[in-house]
Amino acid sequence: MPQANSVVVLDFETTGLSPNLGDRAIEIGAVKLVDGEVVDSFQQLMNPGFRVSSFIESYTGITNNMLRTAPSCDEVMASFSEFIADDNLIAHNASFDKRFLDAELERINCGYAGEFACSLLVARRLIQEAPSHKLGELVRYKNIDNDGVFHRALADAQMTAKLWLQMVEDLELSGIVNPSFEFMQTVSKTAKGKVNLLLAKSRV
DNA sequence: TGCCAGGCCCTCTTTAGGGCCTT
Numbered sequence: 001m002p003q004a005n006s007v008v009v010l011d012f013e014t015t016g017l018s019p020n021l022g023d024r025a026i027e028i029g030a031v032k033l034v035d036g037e038v039v040d041s042f043q044q045l046m047n048p049g050f051r052v053s054s055f056i057e058s059y060t061g062i063t064n065n066m067l068r069t070a071p072s073c074d075e076v077m078a079s080f081s082e083f084i085a086d087d088n089l090i091a092h093n094a095s096f097d098k099r100f101l102d103a104e105l106e107r108i109n110c111g112y113a114g115e116f117a118c119s120l121l122v123a124r125r126l127i128q129e130a131p132s133h134k135l136g137e138l139v140r141y142k143n144i145d146n147d148g149v150f151h152r153a154l155a156d157a158q159m160t161a162k163l164w165l166q167m168v169e170d171l172e173l174s175g176i177v178n179p180s181f182e183f184m185q186t187v188s189k190t191a192k193g194k195v196n197l198l199l200a201k202s203r204v
Numbered sequence: 205t206g207c208c209a210g211g212c213c214c215t216c217t218t219t220a221g222g223g224c225c226t227t
Contacts, residue, residue, distance in 0.1 A: 011226095012226090012227080013227070014226090014227050015227075016209090016227060017209055017210085017226070017227055018208085018209040018210080018227090019209090020208090020209070020210090021208065021209070023209095023227075026227095055227085056227070059227065060227075091226090092225085092226075093211090093212095093224095093225050093226040094226095095210065095211050095212085095225095095226080096209090096210085096211090096225075096226035096227075097226075099209085099210080099226095100227090118212095120212090120224090120225065120226080121211095121212075124212085124213085124224095132224085132225095133224075133225075134224085134225070134226090135225090135226090151227080191213095192213080192214095
């Protein structure tokens with residue numbers, strides 16, 4: 001059973017957009033939150049077994065030279081599987097990270113018990129006025145502390161965690177008592193036009 | 205052979221198309 005008060009916020013850097021087209025993970029970064037506080041983190045480059053494109057080198061700053069000496073995906077993902085344990089999971093555009101997590105873990109016959117929640121879907125509902133819902137733009141829009149590093153796994157996971165906690169805090173300030181992971185999932189699945197009704201009911 | 209993501213969400217919608225978001 002997933003731990004009620006423990007959640008892992010994760011982010012993958014990959015060779016492309018689709019594991020179904022042969023793309024692999026090249027870096028995983030994650031932070032573990034317990035009761036809204038960061039208690040642990042995980043970051044590891046991994047060697048996908050082939051050269052990454054110059055686009056990916058440029059986009060992430062992760063070079064083929066850096067990956068040359070990195071441990072294999074199998075090795076890293078086995079370790080990461082232990083890190084996430086049975087926790088629930090959060091990612092920005094979670095469907096993307098879930099596809100890669102599922103694909104990489106399937107290769108080593110590993111699974112996980114937690115469920116995903118998506119900070120992108122929640123942000124589209126709770127921060128509807130933002131000019132963009134890209135992670136970097138939301139961080140800027142909400143004035144969230146960052147070190148200026150983007151498109152690296154741990155930095156993006158840390159920013160996603162801060163964005164998530166900011167959205168939880170905003171809900172608390174609006175009168176919703178202790179919004180749970182499950183409540184945030186419900187928000188993400190509620191039609192944008194009906195979110196305010198959901199929030200109003202949740203304040204009663 | 206040639207092509208190639210996938211899910212969400214809006215709208216000039218549902219017998220569809222296209223933008224957003226992730227690398």
